Amino acid sequence: MTHGQADRGAGAVGAMTGHQNTINGPITFDGVGVHSGKPVSMTLYPADPGTGIIFNRTDLGEPVDIPADVTGVFATDLCTVIGDAAGHHVKTIEHLMAALLAMRVDNVLIEVNDAEIPVMDGSSETFVDAISQIGLLPQAQRRRCLRVLKEVRVEIGPCWATLSPHDGVRYEVEIDFEEEAIGRQSYVLDLMPETFARDISRARTFGFMKDVERYWAAGFALGSSLENSVVIGEDNEIVNPEGLRYENEFVRHKLLDAVGDLALAGAPIIGCFQSYRGGHKVNAMALAALLADPAAYEWTDAPVAERARPAASGAAGLAAAAYSADKS
Numbered sequence: 637m638t639h640g641q642a643d644r645g646a647g648a649v650g651a652m653t654g655h656q657n658t659i660n661g662p663i664t665f666d667g668v669g670v671h672s673g674k675p676v677s678m679t680l681y682p683a684d685p686g687t688g689i690i691f692n693r694t695d696l697g698e699p700v701d702i703p704a705d706v707t708g709v710f711a712t713d714l715c716t717v718i719g720d721a722a723g724h725h726v727k728t729i730e731h732l733m734a735a736l737l738a739m740r741v742d743n744v745l746i747e748v749n750d751a752e753i754p755v756m757d758g759s760s761e762t763f764v765d766a767i768s769q770i771g772l773l774p775q776a777q778r779r780r781c782l783r784v785l786k787e788v789r790v791e792i793g794p795c796w797a798t799l800s801p802h803d804g805v806r807y808e809v810e811i812d813f814e815e816e817a818i819g820r821q822s823y824v825l826d827l828m829p830e831t832f833a834r835d836i837s838r839a840r841t842f843g844f845m846k847d848v849e850r851y852w853a854a855g856f857a858l859g860s861s862l863e864n865s866v867v868i869g870e871d872n873e874i875v876n877p878e879g880l881r882y883e884n885e886f887v888r889h890k891l892l893d894a895v896g897d898l899a900l901a902g903a904p905i906i907g908c909f910q911s912y913r914g915g916h917k918v919n920a921m922a923l924a925a926l927l928a929d930p931a932a933y934e935w936t937d938a939p940v941a942e943r944a945r946p947a948a949s950g951a952a953g954l955a956a957a958a959y960s961a962d963k964s
């Protein structure tokens with residue numbers, strides 16, 4: 637694995653040219669695993685064009701590479717876990733994956749000294765801020781996109797998700813909780829770095845006080861706290877003294893998770909992802925269903941020039957312009 641040999645020179649505008657990007661330098665995050673409860677340190681390094689996103693466990697004697705790919709999805713209980721054939725794995729990757737996809741970081745090597753990514757504040761905000769601060773390094777190779785050609789649908793009981801053709805990168809997520817602190821919420825996002833950073837990245841993970849003991853007994857949420865989760869109490873109240881960051885923070889976080897889980901395609905998906913009462917399992921199933929049907933998708937290069945069309949207005953138009961590529 638080579639680090640930091642990316643080509644320099646195209647300037648900041650390279651983030652918008654349809655070419656691949658890596659980060660401008662290493663970024664380190666120290667924190668705790670929300671499920672393991674253990675301290676963990678993670679460093680993102682620039683990587684060559686075509687590398688994709690690769691996790692590297694540095695705590696196993698010999699370094700072990702685990703590519704961020706949907707074929708490596710290992711488990712989806714309360715978080716997304718990817719692993720290799722030998723059973724080495726890394727968990728809770730989704731908030732970092734969402735930040736990388738949304739901020740258009742195509743190539744990065746992620747060294748991590750434990751089996752779980754640091755949860756930081758339970759959202760993608762710290763990752764987005766750090767990537768924005770260090771900046772992107774444009775690379776010579778074109779970015780690939782995955783274009784949906786035909787709808788695929790997956791279901792688990794009342795929960796479902798679809799991926800369908802759409803001229804843009806859109807997520808439409810709806811949740812419906814019995815608990816009145818959450819209730820029914822929906823959100824639509826046309827993915828752009830700006831829309832993700834402003835409207836989604838700060839939405840935190842959440843959980844119910846009534847579930848805590850069951851989770852702890854199963855070895856989950858051992859690092860969960862008010863510093864990294866929105867907690868809903870026994871009387872349907874928000875326990876966190878600072879309250880919510882967005883009125884509908886819950887559905888926004890579910891959308892954030894969907895962006896991160898679908899990022900395991902290894903490229904932006906030109907299409908519309910819809911889910912109802914979704915979660916990591918349905919997200920992974922939808923992507924697997926798409927990739928299992930060769931007639932349902934095609935790989936395409938991102939366009940060289942990404943400009944908003946004069947006729948389009950708002951984020952939707954920008955998103956469509958940013959990702960509409962030739963079908964060649």
Ligand SMILES: [Zn+2]
Nearest residue numbers: 730841889893
């Ligand atoms: Zn999450």
